[in-house]
Amino acid sequence: MSFPHPHHKRSFVVTLGLLTGLAALTVDLSLPAIPAMVEALATDLQRSQQIVGIFMAGMAFGQIPAGLSADRLGRMPVLYVGMSLFAIAATIAATANDIEVLLAARFLQGFGAASALVVSRAIVRDVASGKEAAHLMSLMMMIFTAAPVIAPSIGALLVAQWGWRTPFTLIAACGFAILLAIRSNLFETHTPSTGQHPVRQLISSFTEFFSHRQSIFGLLLVVLPPAGFMSIITVSAALVVEIYGFSIQAFGLVFATAGLSILSGATINRILVTRFDMMQLLTISIALMALSGTQLIIIAWLDSAPFWWLWANICIFMFTVAILMPNSMVVALDPLPRIAGVASSIIGTLQNVLGATGAIAGALIYDGSVRNGVVIIATVSAITITVFLLKPLIAPGPFMHHPDELARD
Secondary structure (H helix, E strand, O other): OOOOOOHOOOOHHHHHHHHHHHHHHHHHHHHHHHHHHHHHHOOOOHHHHHHHHHHHHHHHHHHHHHHHHHHHOOHHHHHHHHHHHHHHHHHHHHHHOOOOHHHHHHHHHHHHHHHHHHHHHHHOOOOOOHHHHHHHHHHHHHHHHHHHHHHHHHHHHHHHHHHHHHHHHHHHHHHHHHHHHHHHOOOOOOOOOOOOOOHHHHHHHHHHHHHHHHHHHHHHHHOHHHHHHHHHHHHHHHHHHHHHOOOOHHHHHHHHHHHHHHHHHHHHHHOOOOOOOOHHHHHHHHHHHHOOOOOOHHHHOOOOOHHHHHHHHHHHHHHHHHHHHHHHHHHOOOOOOOHHHHHHHEEEEEHHHHHHHHHHHHHHHOOOOOOHHHHHHHHHHHHHHHHHHOOEEEOOOOOOOOOOOOOOO
């Protein structure tokens, strides 16, 4: 599909994709450094592992302020401030000699990275709606999925060759590089709105979001799947290595297939959005989720399965997510062109909360059994399918969008 408008230039889309994938890149690059940090910073493994949770907490706290500021002040100022904070905090993390300083820097990184996630999706709603927006979201997801496929291997190589600080240095370099990409490839897509007091504007934006039943329906379909895939990501190493006896090196390759499944789903979705409407796209994704979810429920009930059967269904779930989530995001944002920043931040915050809940729950209930490894992702599949089937009650009627209410060049 060609890009006839300036905001559809490849560099524009790639930059939005990099902003969307920044959080995943930051987490996955830093994971291999955790064991080496224990000795270098005179701490323990449990404390070192908090670099992930602290970063995600910063992301969760930063999204609502970023969304409100993006609606009040414009997209570009918020991106510049957020990414500058990210890059500076990443530099502090790369040079820290104390675990407490490193953790504080990671929180600030997450707070800054929140603007990247929120504003990139708001910009898509500023410049596109309906199928066009779904196409852009799919392109962004394709770039986003490259991070979990390649970042852990790159991080492990950097740690082995140059030590634990190197991945953090690369993260800081990426932050500064993305700042340059923002300056070169993006432009303001939103007219600032400062007529109301910030608190009143936030309240009215929340009220408008939850007054649209279509947005609530899209929201539910977007925020539920992260609880499932974060739970399986959390226990995947234990499942693959401890239960099925694969080596750590083999686990890396196995895990990459899940990322490739998301990449494949996003690629297929680019084709599907040109041929089907939103409801048909959601129906296709839910049918695929029913295929994987039903089998995962059976596997949980049996508490046993050949590895190929288990992992194939996890990959089908991941493939489905790449179709379901971009289109559900468009469904949620389409009725809300005037408050796309806050709307995006509401969605992102709830995604973080449910994703973290799935990860924590997965770790807490895992007891070395296949059943407890897959029960959360199986349950999430069932709940998501139920939400879809309840559309006539949640959001009756056809989907609406406002193709004329876009930012003007």
